[in-house]
Amino acid sequence: MSESASSPAPHAVAVLLAGGLGKRAGFELPKQLAELAGKPVLRWSLDALAAHEAIAAGVLVASEDVAAAIGPLPAGWETAVPGTERQDSVANALAVLADRDDDALVLVHDAARPGVSAAVIGRLLDALKDGAKAAIPTLPVPDTLVEQADGEAGAVVDRGALARVQTPQAFHLGTLRRAHAAARDGSATDDAQLVRRLGVAVAVVEGDARLHKLTYADDMAILSGLLGSSVMMQTAVGMGYDVHRLVADKPLWIGGLEIEHSHGLEGHSDADVALHALTDALLGALGEGDIGDHFPPSDPQWRGAASHRFLSFAAERIAARGGRIGHIDLTIIAEAPKIGPHRTAIRERIAEILAISPVRVSVKATTTERLGFTGRREGIAAQAVATLQLPEN
Structure with missing residues (x-):
């Protein structure tokens, strides 16, 4: 053509x-x-x-x-x-x-x-x-x-x-x-x-x-x-969930920050479970698949990659569509380490990566009362919900 x-x-x-x-x-x-x-x-x-x-x-x-x-x-x-x-x-x-x-x-x-x-x-x-x-x-x-x-x-x-x-x-x-x-x-x-x-x-x-x-x-x-008022916008909501196993002798990355702990998360990239869940939530709201579609673990170029790159990619896709991030809500599920002392820093780091105000970022932490794999300290999970404003088709 x-x-x-x-x-x-x-x-x-x-x-x-x-x-x-x-x-x-x-x-x-x-x-x-x-x-x-x-x-x-x-x-x-x-x-x-x-x-x-x-x-x-x-x-x-x-x-x-x-x-x-x-x-x-x-x-x-x-x-x-x-x-x-x-x-x-x-x-x-x-x-x-x-x-x-x-x-x-x-x-x-x-x-x-x-x-x-x-x-x-x-x-x-x-x-x-x-x-x-x-x-x-x-x-x-x-x-x-x-x-x-x-x-x-x-x-x-x-x-x-x-x-x-x-x-x-x-x-x-x-x-x-x-x-x-x-x-x-x-x-x-x-x-x-x-x-x-x-x-x-x-x-x-x-x-x-x-x-x-x-x-x-x-x-x-x-x-x-x-x-x-030049563009009619519609609300789109996406949800993300991720889990990674805790292993010895690895750095622990959560929410874009390295947190001191005896164990780290196992994965093809840096295994930042929080940023992975959040990336999936943003891509889900866009209707553009999940993190594995864009950054497959079979591709060696993503081995050990910093997960903020994945989150930045999702933010760029939103911008390319003429959209904006209204709010994100992230919950980190871990028995150890304690996330509470790091919540503010994680919130600010996520806001920095996404180029939005921290007031649009919610970070929460919880445990499973020692039940399941997180309760046994075998791994850490995270779930996220993202709300976007996107131009109507």
């Missing part, structure tokens, strides 16, 4: 800029970490870009604190440090992409515009496929515009020749590299300005009102209205 114009080959790379402090928004945290309609502002763009079929990799430009707070990155994504100016941040991302060919396609997007859609991405990439070296999304200016001086309105400005510029902006990587190499100062507010200075034409495609930029605190209410 021939490739359609709306389905570009997956060889584009995304640059997501999230290095600003967002002081004008007035938040205690950087604005890209503020919660918007159930998830951090930054996560909206990251999930949308990573889920698009034409984007094979990406670079997140963010401070270490912001990158850590957002949790594991999607497969194929790397990080770069932010610069003093926006232009510097893009240059740092280009350094990460130094081994890519000039004919690769790149999209540069500001995390402060969380409403990026697959439709806009598709229009931009289609413009490049049709021969443009650069393309940007724009919207018409609906308001009457006037010049203003000394507190008084002056002459009306013809809005017919004006447009509002948005991101993401798309380029052939070689074109963007030349534009930044030729830049003499950091005054450009977007990359298209630098490209036009080279004399390269920049195509325009239809933008999207949902790409409203988060600048001030009041913008959060606008974006909540634009994004919170």
Whole structure:
């Protein structure tokens, strides 16, 4: 089957800029970490870009604190440090992409515009496929515009020749590299300005009102209205259960933490019974099988693997479907060691792996009153329930 114009080959790379402090928004945290309609502002763009079929990799430009707070990155994504100016941040991302060919396609997007859609991405990439070296999304200016001086309105400005510029902006990587190499100062507010200075034409495609930029605190209410009701969501619930045998001379991993004990859990991976049950619960809510379907014990590459990789995979699958984790409830069943002293740390570690707030994570522990294999200290079991919000089909 021939490739359609709306389905570009997956060889584009995304640059997501999230290095600003967002002081004008007035938040205690950087604005890209503020919660918007159930998830951090930054996560909206990251999930949308990573889920698009034409984007094979990406670079997140963010401070270490912001990158850590957002949790594991999607497969194929790397990080770069932010610069003093926006232009510097893009240059740092280009350094990460130094081994890519000039004919690769790149999209540069500001995390402060969380409403990026697959439709806009598709229009931009289609413009490049049709021969443009650069393309940007724009919207018409609906308001009457006037010049203003000394507190008084002056002459009306013809809005017919004006447009509002948005991101993401798309380029052939070689074109963007030349534009930044030729830049003499950091005054450009977007990359298209630098490209036009080279004399390269920049195509325009239809933008999207949902790409409203988060600048001030009041913008959060606008974006909540634009994004919170833009997709009808349905609740999905999954359940997971796992058990592993306790054996001597092995480290004990539970809930992503190594816990000191005389015995560890036997298994092909690190046998983290809690993360295995939780991974199965998330995959079950997605209707995507279980942990063995994706990470079969017959595959030697998973021998001794850290189970947080399995849980991160499940979280990435949820993000790729445009979903979010509403709540998870984990119960660890063990006679020994005592789980109670580690509950808070396990809860925080799971929240970190899944990039969600700890308030959405419940961790409980119980025994079987010395009955059964757990009561005889032969093994440890765990069961988990996960509640997701997924877009309706």
